[in-house]
Amino acid sequence: DTRADGFAGRRSLLIAAGAACCCCGTCMASAPAALAQGPAAYPAGTKPTLYERLVSYAVAIDTPEHAAEIERRRDELFARNPIKQSDVVVEIGLGAAPNVSHYPRGTRVLGVDPNAAFAARAAEAADAAGVELELVNATAESLP
Numbered sequence: 001d002t003r004a005d006g007f008a009g010r011r012s013l014l015i016a017a018g019a020a021c022c023c024c025g026t027c028m029a030s031a032p033a034a035l036a037q038g039p040a041a042y043p044a045g046t047k048p049t050l051y052e053r054l055v056s057y058a059v060a061i062d063t064p065e066h067a068a069e070i071e072r073r074r075d076e077l078f079a080r081n082p083i084k085q086s087d088v089v090v091e092i093g094l095g096a097a098p099n100v101s102h103y104p105r106g107t108r109v110l111g112v113d114p115n116a117a118f119a120a121r122a123a124e125a126a127d128a129a130g131v132e133l134e135l136v137n138a139t140a141e142s143l144p
Contacts, residue, residue, distance in 0.1 A: 105130035
């Protein structure tokens, strides 16, 4: 988990911070369940906490092996469940929007995430993929 340059990688960084960094199970297995739930949404107009900024940054970096495994799993998921351009996709826990590259150009995406520190990365990913993104800073539990 440590690269030659001494950087431990996002998995170690997040586990040390008490969070799970993805759904692949490798990092989740070693993070306590209570800590893997992440932060709750914060009131509009307030700044993200250091934890939220750290998670936003850490998710943007990755080891090549971990990134390849996650991409393989995404490819399998979207091959079994293809998205059509006419679909409206609701992503709960949008994060940095890593799935949008699998959607057809022009797809409408409603992205829900309690961590507003992801917004800029999510918008960049959506622009690059050519999808229409509406961001909502909220937890899934707070949706109507």
